[in-house]
Amino acid sequence: xxxxxxxxxxxxxxxxxxxxxxxxxxxxxxxxxxxxxxxxxxxxxxxxxxxxxxxxxxxxxxxxxxxxxxxxxxxxxxxxxxxxxxxxxxxxxxxxxxxxxxxxxxxxxxxxxxxxxxxxxxxxxxxxxxxxxxxxxxxxxxxxxxxxxxxxxxxxxxxxxxxxxxxxxxxxxxxxxxxxxxxxxxxxxxxxxxxxxxxxxxxxxxxxxxxxxxxxxxxxxxxxxxxxxxxxxxxxxxxxxxxxxxxxxxxxxxxxxxxxxxxxxxxxxxxxxxxxxxxxxxxxxxxxxxxxxxxxxxxxxxxxxxxxxxxxxxxxxxxxxxxxxxxxxxxxxxxxxxxxxxxxxxxxxxxxxxxxxxxxxxxxxxxxxxxxxxxxxxxxxxxxxxxxxxxxxxxxxxxxxxxxxxxxxxxxxxxxxxxx
Amino acid sequence: xxxxxxxxxxxxxxxxxxxxxxxxxxxxxxxxxxxxxxxxxxxxxxxxxxxxxxxxxxxxxxxxxxxxxxxxxxxxxxxxxxxxxxxxxxxxxxxxxxxxxxxxxxxxxxxxxxxxxxxxxxxxxxxxxxxxxxxxxxxxxxxxxxxxxxxxxxxxxxxxxxxxxxxxxxxxxxxxxxxxxxxxxxxxxxxxxxxxxxxxxxxxxxxxxxxxxxxxxxxxxxxxxxxxxxxxxxxxxxxxxxxxxxxxxxxxxxxxxxxxxxxxxxxxxxxxxxxxxxxxxxxxxxxxxxxxxxxxxxxxxxxxxxxxxxxxxxxxxxxxxxxxxxxxxxxxxxxxxxxxxxxxxxxxxxxxxxxxxxxxxxxxxxxxxxxxxxxxxxxxxxxxxxxxxxxxxxxxxxxxxxxxxxxxxxxxxxxxxxxx
Numbered sequence: 001x002x003x004x005x006x007x008x009x010x011x012x013x014x015x016x017x018x019x020x021x022x023x024x025x026x027x028x029x030x031x032x033x034x035x036x037x038x039x040x041x042x043x044x045x046x047x048x049x050x051x052x053x054x055x056x057x058x059x060x061x062x063x064x065x066x067x068x069x070x071x072x073x074x075x076x077x078x079x080x081x082x083x084x085x086x087x088x089x090x091x092x093x094x095x096x097x098x099x100x101x102x103x104x105x106x107x108x109x110x111x112x113x114x115x116x117x118x119x120x121x122x123x124x125x126x127x128x129x130x131x132x133x134x135x136x137x138x139x140x141x142x143x144x145x146x147x148x149x150x151x152x153x154x155x156x157x158x159x160x161x162x163x164x165x166x167x168x169x170x171x172x173x174x175x176x177x178x179x180x181x182x183x184x185x186x187x188x189x190x191x192x193x194x195x196x197x198x199x200x201x202x203x204x205x206x207x208x209x210x211x212x213x214x215x216x217x218x219x220x221x222x223x224x225x226x227x228x229x230x231x232x233x234x235x236x237x238x239x240x241x242x243x244x245x246x247x248x249x250x251x252x253x254x255x256x257x258x259x260x261x262x263x264x265x266x267x268x269x270x271x272x273x274x275x276x277x278x279x280x281x282x283x284x285x286x287x288x289x290x291x292x293x294x295x296x297x298x299x300x301x302x303x304x305x306x307x308x309x310x311x312x313x314x315x316x317x318x319x320x321x322x323x324x325x326x327x328x329x330x331x332x333x334x335x336x337x338x339x340x341x342x343x344x345x346x347x348x349x350x351x352x353x354x355x356x357x358x359x360x361x362x363x364x365x366x367x368x369x370x371x372x373x374x375x376x377x378x379x380x381x382x383x384x385x386x387x388x389x390x391x392x393x394x395x396x397x398x399x400x401x402x403x404x405x406x407x408x409x410x411x412x413x414x415x416x417x418x419x420x
Numbered sequence: 421x422x423x424x425x426x427x428x429x430x431x432x433x434x435x436x437x438x439x440x441x442x443x444x445x446x447x448x449x450x451x452x453x454x455x456x457x458x459x460x461x462x463x464x465x466x467x468x469x470x471x472x473x474x475x476x477x478x479x480x481x482x483x484x485x486x487x488x489x490x491x492x493x494x495x496x497x498x499x500x501x502x503x504x505x506x507x508x509x510x511x512x513x514x515x516x517x518x519x520x521x522x523x524x525x526x527x528x529x530x531x532x533x534x535x536x537x538x539x540x541x542x543x544x545x546x547x548x549x550x551x552x553x554x555x556x557x558x559x560x561x562x563x564x565x566x567x568x569x570x571x572x573x574x575x576x577x578x579x580x581x582x583x584x585x586x587x588x589x590x591x592x593x594x595x596x597x598x599x600x601x602x603x604x605x606x607x608x609x610x611x612x613x614x615x616x617x618x619x620x621x622x623x624x625x626x627x628x629x630x631x632x633x634x635x636x637x638x639x640x641x642x643x644x645x646x647x648x649x650x651x652x653x654x655x656x657x658x659x660x661x662x663x664x665x666x667x668x669x670x671x672x673x674x675x676x677x678x679x680x681x682x683x684x685x686x687x688x689x690x691x692x693x694x695x696x697x698x699x700x701x702x703x704x705x706x707x708x709x710x711x712x713x714x715x716x717x718x719x720x721x722x723x724x725x726x727x728x729x730x731x732x733x734x735x736x737x738x739x740x741x742x743x744x745x746x747x748x749x750x751x752x753x754x755x756x757x758x759x760x761x762x763x764x765x766x767x768x769x770x771x772x773x774x775x776x777x778x779x780x781x782x783x784x785x786x787x788x789x790x791x792x793x794x795x796x797x798x799x800x801x802x803x804x805x806x807x808x809x810x811x812x813x814x815x816x817x818x819x820x821x822x823x824x825x826x827x828x829x830x831x832x833x834x835x836x837x838x839x840x
Contacts, residue, residue: 168789168791170791177790177791178789178790178791226671227670227671239757243663243668243670244666244669246664248663248758249664249759250647250663250758250759250760250792251646251647251759251760251761251792251795252759252791252792252795253759254759254789254791254792254795255663255757255758255759255792256757257756257757257789257792258756258757260752260753260756260788260789261681261753261756261757262683262749262750262752262753262787263682263683263685264685265683265684265749266686272789273786273790274752274786274787274788275787329682329685330682332680332682332694333680333681333682336677336678336680336681337659337675337676337677337678337681337757338668338670338675339669339670339671339672339673339674339675340670340671341671366693366694367682367694367695368680368694369588369598369674369677369680369692370597370598370693371588371590371597371598371672371674372670372671372672372674372675372677375671375672375674
């Protein structure tokens with residue numbers, strides 16, 4: 001079930017009991033805020049339809065959100081139909097914001113995203129692919145946040161900080177256990193960031209592909225899908241899996257490392273210590289080497305290969321064909337295991353998708369089981385390179401979405417007659 | 421969350437509202453019946469502890485189950501402590517039974533399992549490995565059910581029929597879309613069985629490895645675990661995945677086909693049409709061929725290889741070592757993707773586990789990412805060859821476990837004084 005349907009299910013069970021209680025009120029506020037966050041401003045009538053709550057319940061709950069400062073109501077545009085234009089409820093993007101941060105192999109990025117998904121500021125800076133120290137990276141991120149923080153916005157508006165990192169993360173405490181392409185092992189990233197950031201808010205760290213999947217699910221190519229495989233590639237290849245509407249994390253949050261599927265016993269050593277992992281065949285280095293480039297040319301090198309392919313270079317075309325074939329082989333295995341409806345390709349893999357899509361579909365036809373094969377579509381990520389960054393901000397907003405009641409401003413004191 | 425904890429969560433949210441309602445009553449009856457089904461007879465005090473319900477709620481609900489014919493109460497054995505021995509609540513294994521059926525590559529099996537997991541009858545018969553027609557197989561199964569059905573038990577006691585089949589199944593209607601080792605494609609198995617079975621009850625069909633996983637989770641090596649990978653091998657290799665306490669099925673129930681991970685691009689053709697799938701390296705045929713046997717010698721051949729290994733045959737030992745190494749490589753990839761706490765090896769793979777465990781652990785050390793590797797244990801299946809059969813019966817009991825209230829005998833009419 002999707003997040004939305006899960007909410008509805010719990011709520012309908014609760015409301016079947018016909019009991020107005022604190023639990024029900026909080027769950028209903030959460031359902032409304034989630035709808036507004038994911039879909040943007042909505043009329044009260046739409047909220048009635050989408051949440052299954054009664055008109056009068058919506059009126060009362062929206063009133064609470066407005067009074068508590070999380071939302072406002074404004075007249076909507078006339079729809080060309082007779083009668084008053086219906087007013088629309090919108091979340092206040094300045095009242096609660098999240099900071100999204102991203103540490104990728106060759107860039108650092110930061111964004112400030114308001115409730116409702118409004119990106120108020122974002123910046124991405126290149127960083128050398130050398131193994132920078134953790135101190136340098138967290139220092140650069142802190143500086144980046146200071147630079148993009150909107151003038152006039154109090155830092156108390158930040159409800160959370162989410163961090164996407166190209167590595168394997170223990171989510172419970174934000175420990176990066178392994179990030180081969182950063183040269184990191186057991187880095188307590190959440191703790192280190194806490195030491196340098198000026199903003200005080202809870203810090204959540206997660207794998208970049210997992211967060212890319214979250215963003216594509218909420219605001220991108222996978223919106224509305226419940227069984228999605230997000231595969232993102234640069235130097236490494238990561239996966240984010242949504243199964244039945246819920247992210248796959250595994251027992252300790254280490255799940256989803258599809259880049260380390262063993263696909264080639266005669267392959268080359270992988271950064272993880274194994275040999276012939278999928279990412280050694282479909283990652284950036286494999287493409288560059290096969291196309292006759294140096295393996296460390298990075299994104300610029302990849303763009304050069306694509307230009308060569310556009311110009312008809314047989315070597316570039318063969319390199320893409322080869323990567324496409326390996327990509328299809330690995331995806332076939334994942335289709336057999338997960339039976340997803342949609343595969344979203346992010347990063348490098350999304351970039352090369354138009355060049356390899358025929359090879360890819362053909363490989364799936366050959367290597368995947370017919371039944372799950374017939375059900376799956378492959379599309380490039382819609383949010384492009386920023387998917388993990390926006391997913392990090394979404395992650396940071398999750399506690400508020402789950403229980404917005406805790407973020408409402410207290411009601412103004414009402415004088416009660418002493419004689420009542 | 422495990423099934424049990426999911427129940428508790430819903431229930432506590434509901435009971436927080438302090439409302440006795442039909443919904444709450446049904447959920448609570450379900451929680452009690454599940455506990456008794458999974459753990460066997462329990463005292464009322466244990467039910468209080470395990471369900472979180474109050475003593476008086478347990479008294480009333482157990483009373484309903486006893487009156488409705490699903491349970492009975494009998495004095496327990498004295499515990500050596502002063503005071504009355506506490507009476508124990510047990511489910512009536514004759515009131516509601518499930519029929520489990522299994523179609524494997526070289527056997528057919530049937531079992532009658534009572535509520536509470538009591539196996540009342542079971543039989544397994546060899547069948548030739550030729551491609552029997554669907555008619556022959558469903559006919560044989562119907563005959564098997566007739567043969568083992570307990571004398572005196574009315575067929576109305578059957579609440580459901582579960583079928584484990586070595587193939588890819590669309591669960592919604594029991595269509596076997598592909599079973600290469602049976603030579604089947606798009607066989608409407610549920611419908612065909614309905615035509616020949618004397619017992620009238622809903623028929624559910626699922627993949628044998630999925631059902632093996634279910635049985636091991638409820639009554640075997642994985643009891644109490646929430647993130648489990650069950651890998652079972654004979655000719656083919658299937659997987660059952662439990663993630664966060666819930667089975668992975670994929671968008672249409674085709675998920676879990678771990679045997680068709682592409683692990684060897686230079687490997688041999690697989691029954692599925694692809695090349696170098698994992699099952700071509702770790703299935704029965706691979707072991708037999710490498711050990712110098714004919715690939716179609718089946719279970720007897722495997723036992724012969726193990727006897728040769730016991731006697732120190734270098735060729736048998738090398739064949740096992742080779743299968744163990746491939747097994748470890750594939751499991752490493754699955755550990756990287758799923759981050760499970762436990763891997764349960766069933767069928768052939770459970771049988772050879774004592775011979776390959778060192779190779780296996782060593783391969784995992786080399787090929788899996790250190791963080792998820794450190795968390796996982798590998799054990800053989802505890803229910804042995806019957807795991808899928810027992811899982812089929814569990815599947816058939818699920819609707820009753822979810823809502824036992826529907827199976828209660830109506831209360832005897834109570835005379836109400838007309839003047840009241």
